[in-house]
Amino acid sequence: MIIKQADFVISNTNLDKCPKPIMPEYAFIGRSNVGKSSLINMLTGRKKLAKISVKPGKTRLINHFLINKDWYLVDLPGYGFAKVSKTSKEKWQKFIYKYIDNRENLVCLFVLIDSRHEPQKIDLDFIENLGEKQIPFAIVYTKSDKLAKIKLANNIQTFKNAMLEKWEELPKEFITSSEKVVGRDDILNYIDKLNKFYYKKK
Numbered sequence: 389m390i391i392k393q394a395d396f397v398i399s400n401t402n403l404d405k406c407p408k409p410i411m412p413e414y415a416f417i418g419r420s421n422v423g424k425s426s427l428i429n430m431l432t433g434r435k436k437l438a439k440i441s442v443k444p445g446k447t448r449l450i451n452h453f454l455i456n457k458d459w460y461l462v463d464l465p466g467y468g469f470a471k472v473s474k475t476s477k478e479k480w481q482k483f484i485y486k487y488i489d490n491r492e493n494l495v496c497l498f499v500l501i502d503s504r505h506e507p508q509k510i511d512l513d514f515i516e517n518l519g520e521k522q523i524p525f526a527i528v529y530t531k532s533d534k535l536a537k538i539k540l541a542n543n544i545q546t547f548k549n550a551m552l553e554k555w556e557e558l559p560k561e562f563i564t565s566s567e568k569v570v571g572r573d574d575i576l577n578y579i580d581k582l583n584k585f586y587y588k589k590k
């Protein structure tokens with residue numbers, strides 16, 4: 389897929405104010421600092437579409453972008469930031485889950501995992517929750533350029549093993565580097581395929 393157009397549409401904290409669910413939608417989520425903004429910018433080929441975070445956990449809005457006037461890309465706020473109060477975390481959970489659980493045109497939620505780290509409980513818990521609610525999702529390993537090949541493969545396998553403790557089947561996965569532009573075509577082709585299915589089905 390070639391991205392000819394990428395336009396910011398709206399930022400909000402309210403599902404009711406999101407654009408009408410008349411096009412397929414793909415949302416990106418992960419712990420703060422996982423590389424989400426960089427990935428969105430890399431995918432769209434726009435350097436500043438999503439704001440690279442200055443303060444971890446700063447973006448707390450659901451940001452909608454319209455791509456090629458054909459589908460929505462959604463930048464969701466990061467989770468797991470340390471310096472946030474319990475009430476603020478609960479608020480986050482409420483509005484994110486309201487979006488995830490009810491957004492009828494959400495075709496796939498891309499969950500970003502930092503490939504440098506050991507499996508983190510917060511990521512595994514989040515993923516488990518998606519499974520319970522049967523939300524379609526895929527895993528995107530980020531920052532793959534930061535590791536040697538063997539270490540990268542080991543970390544990914546360790547993460548998969550952790551998932552296999554709860555899952556019988558593993559979700560679709562993508563290995564990416566925004567720095568080296570790795571994984572772009574794979575993700576965009578996947579979205580393209582799902583879009584075709586979405587429009588045919590409608």
Ligand code: GDP
Pocket residue numbers: 418419420421422423424425426427439440441442444445466530531532533534564565566567568
């Ligand atoms: P966000 O908080 O999830 O939106 O993360 P950002 O996109 O703001 O990235 C967090 C930090 O990781 C920034 O310093 C980025 O430059 C860096 N980063 C993001 N993606 C990559 C990548 O693919 N490779 C490398 N080496 N650094 C990355």
